[in-house]
Amino acid sequence: MHKGFMVVFDGSNGAGKTTVINEVEKYLISKGLAVTLTREPGGTHIGEKIREIILDPTTPEMCDLAELMLFGAGRAQHIQEKIKPALCAGNIVISDRFDAATFSFQHYARGIDLDTIIQINNLALNGFSPEMNIILDLDPVEGLKRVKSRGEGLDRLEDEKLEFLIKARNGYLMQAKQQPEKFKVVDASQSKEKVLADVINIIDSLIKSSKNDE
Numbered sequence: 482m483h484k485g486f487m488v489v490f491d492g493s494n495g496a497g498k499t500t501v502i503n504e505v506e507k508y509l510i511s512k513g514l515a516v517t518l519t520r521e522p523g524g525t526h527i528g529e530k531i532r533e534i535i536l537d538p539t540t541p542e543m544c545d546l547a548e549l550m551l552f553g554a555g556r557a558q559h560i561q562e563k564i565k566p567a568l569c570a571g572n573i574v575i576s577d578r579f580d581a582a583t584f585s586f587q588h589y590a591r592g593i594d595l596d597t598i599i600q601i602n603n604l605a606l607n608g609f610s611p612e613m614n615i616i617l618d619l620d621p622v623e624g625l626k627r628v629k630s631r632g633e634g635l636d637r638l639e640d641e642k643l644e645f646l647i648k649a650r651n652g653y654l655m656q657a658k659q660q661p662e663k664f665k666v667v668d669a670s671q672s673k674e675k676v677l678a679d680v681i682n683i684i685d686s687l688i689k690s691s692k693n694d695e
Contacts, residue, residue: 484691485568487611488684489579493650494638495624496617496669497676498577504677505684509573512688517567520577522552524559531555538637549587549601556580556605565609580606581614581656581664586638589652590645613687615680616653617669621646
């Protein structure tokens with residue numbers, strides 16, 4: 482049985498995560514590999530309920546600590562109920578956002594103390610960590626244009642001020658600089674074909690590494 486591993490796609494809103502994830506899923510299935518798609522916040526029944534609360538644009542009064550703890554609660558459930566069982570079954574888990582987003586949005590953008598972020602995130606992770614975070618990097622100005630062009634309205638985090646989104650982007654780049662073995666940055670302003678080619682190269686390296694570990 483193939484050894485399972487987890488890849489997280491993250492980055493600025495509008496960077497094309499959904500499109501890339503769907504293409505990567507097709508690619509992995511074509512290679513005969515089992516794939517589990519998931520997302521944060523969300524991924525489980527409980528997580529999806531938490532997602533509704535976090536992203537609800539009618540709750541601007543939510544305090545920063547409550548937001549952080551909701552993310553932590555959803556992540557704890559996500560790992561135990563969905564991620565670990567999928568990995569044990571040998572699946573490749575692909576998540577649309579994970580804990581790197583918490584550091585970017587809640588620490589770098591919100592300004593919550595780093596020690597507080599680490600404490601709550603470590604409780605949720607309980608020693609778990611994804612193999613790789615692929616950051617689809619895009620100027621937040623361009624990202625907002627793409628999001629608004631969908632005509633779906635903005636959620637509570639997408640509707641933050643541009644300064645907030647810029648700080649979050651810088652948070653992803655800072656994490657990638659600090660942990661190059663766990664983060665790969667892909668320029669999402671490139672053509673769709675080039676972005677996907679860059680991502681597939683990273684995925685192929687992970688597949689090769691997982692086979693060597695068997």
